[in-house]
Amino acid sequence: MTETREDSRPRVPPNQVVTQKFPVMTAGTPATAGIEEWTLALDGDVESPVTLDWAAFNSLPQQDFTADIHCVTRWSKLDTRWRGVSLQVLADLVRPKTGSDYVQARADGNYTANLRLRDLVSDKAFVATGFDGKPLTLDHGGPARLVVPDLYFWKSAKWLRGLHFSPFDYKGYWEKLGYHNYGDPWLEQRYRG
Ligand SMILES: Nc1nc2c(c(=O)[nH]1)N[C@H]1C(S)=C(S)[C@@H](COP(=O)(O)O)O[C@H]1N2
Numbered sequence: 114m115t116e117t118r119e120d121s122r123p124r125v126p127p128n129q130v131v132t133q134k135f136p137v138m139t140a141g142t143p144a145t146a147g148i149e150e151w152t153l154a155l156d157g158d159v160e161s162p163v164t165l166d167w168a169a170f171n172s173l174p175q176q177d178f179t180a181d182i183h184c185v186t187r188w189s190k191l192d193t194r195w196r197g198v199s200l201q202v203l204a205d206l207v208r209p210k211t212g213s214d215y216v217q218a219r220a221d222g223n224y225t226a227n228l229r230l231r232d233l234v235s236d237k238a239f240v241a242t243g244f245d246g247k248p249l250t251l252d253h254g255g256p257a258r259l260v261v262p263d264l265y266f267w268k269s270a271k272w273l274r275g276l277h278f279s280p281f282d283y284k285g286y287w288e289k290l291g292y293h294n295y296g297d298p299w300l301e302q303r304y305r306g
């Protein structure tokens with residue numbers, strides 16, 4: 114683990130501090146579903162909306178991926194290891210209609226986050242069910258959470274229950290409270306305005 118890349122570009126975005134710990138950041142205490150009741154709704158402006166139960170979700174191709182994650186409260190964690198289904202696989206399944214450029218992630222506990230579809234596809238984001246070789250624990254969003262490493266980690270909704278594809282960019286929980294609409298850590302897009 115190194116904090117500088119081979120070409121000497123910084124590994125850590127501006128004004129972030131690397132931690133070895135894995136802090137738990139949760140607004141409220143959501144009641145979440147066990148795998149018996151859990152479903153993931155892929156809906157909105159798509160050709161083939163579908164609601165996947167745990168078995169259907171797990172029959173999709175899974176990938177291992179390693180990523181650095183960056184919380185807006187200024188901690189970063191490097192080389193986190195996950196397992197999950199790529200957003201590309203989920204988008205291919207439902208086929209967003211032309212102009213359906215936004216995705217609202219919907220989670221238990223009324224948590225939402227808004228994202229651009231182009232920031233999610235091409236293996237830039239995953240719905241993860243595994244962390245560090247084990248099932249994702251409840252505090253970190255189990256049974257399934259979004260992981261979008263290129264954006265501040267508030268965009269990575271824990272206890273994910275739906276992805277709503279739309280031509281409209283509905284603001285999410287933190288975005289409504291004044292956090293930046295896109296949240297690129299390299300551009301320090303922490304707050305709006
Ligand atoms: N459902 C839900 N997802 C959430 C949050 C939350 O409060 N509820 N917090 C976000 C924030 S601000 C961060 S930094 C990460 C923290 O994930 P962790 O608790 O696994 O570190 O989850 C994000 N996803």
Ligand SMILES: [Mo]
Pocket residue numbers: 138184185186266267
């Ligand atoms: Mo965060």
